[in-house]
Amino acid sequence: KNQVEQSPQSLIILEGKNCTLQCNYTVSPFSNLRWYKQDTGRGPVSLTIMTFSENTKSNGRYTATLDADTKQSSLHITASQLSDSASYICVVRVLVAGRRALTFGSGTRLQVQP
Amino acid sequence: NAGVTQTPKFRILKIGQSMTLQCAQDMNHNYMYWYRQDPGMGLKLIYYSVGAGITDKGEVPNGYNVSRSTTEDFPLRLELAAPSQTSVYFCASSHDQGPNEQFFGPGTRLTVL
Numbered sequence: 582k583n584q585v586e587q588s589p590q591s592l593i594i595l596e597g598k599n600c601t602l603q604c605n606y607t608v609s610p611f612s613n614l615r616w617y618k619q620d621t622g623r624g625p626v627s628l629t630i631m632t633f634s635e636n637t638k639s640n641g642r643y644t645a646t647l648d649a650d651t652k653q654s655s656l657h658i659t660a661s662q663l664s665d666s667a668s669y670i671c672v673v674r675v676l677v678a679g680r681r682a683l684t685f686g687s688g689t690r691l692q693v694q695p
Numbered sequence: 696n697a698g699v700t701q702t703p704k705f706r707i708l709k710i711g712q713s714m715t716l717q718c719a720q721d722m723n724h725n726y727m728y729w730y731r732q733d734p735g736m737g738l739k740l741i742y743y744s745v746g747a748g749i750t751d752k753g754e755v756p757n758g759y760n761v762s763r764s765t766t767e768d769f770p771l772r773l774e775l776a777a778p779s780q781t782s783v784y785f786c787a788s789s790h791d792q793g794p795n796e797q798f799f800g801p802g803t804r805l806t807v808l
Contacts, residue, residue, distance in 0.1 A: 615796070630796070670738075686737050687735055
């Protein structure tokens, strides 16, 4: 079982619509959680980072939420655009044997159709 | 700044062949990483480096080797390619190991036949 689970695996929406992507994690102790956007054939690019004390953070049309008690995060995309078509990856940073380590989710593949 | 660059973009190897995947960054980052991304799976850390001359194993190091002779370069070596190493390889760098963002290269798609 993945320690960082993302849902749905894939999603198709129409341009202009909103959507929410989910990330549930079981890894601990939690340090921070980051959402990355990965365009096809490219490397991931950071969208936002959430620390333990943050509940909500926005970056343009992207809004991330974090509930550290339930170990859940979401990424809400408002007024989707064709350029939002990509994979969205949730990455949780934890402390392992005194060192910080990253655990990557397998991503949600979003397709925005005209 | 070019950021993180990787070469080649694509490569096909035969079983048993060897090759080196090149990675360079021009952001003066101390930390560099190699990941592999298999279809439908999250990125897995192969090796990382905290500075020139220092490397350490990640989650899936078997079959790979790295070196870090300069701050800028972090090549990944496959000595005896196996079909299980068919994957997309990403190099990344960050300023340090704190919450700082990792910057990723464009990836190298490797197929071993």
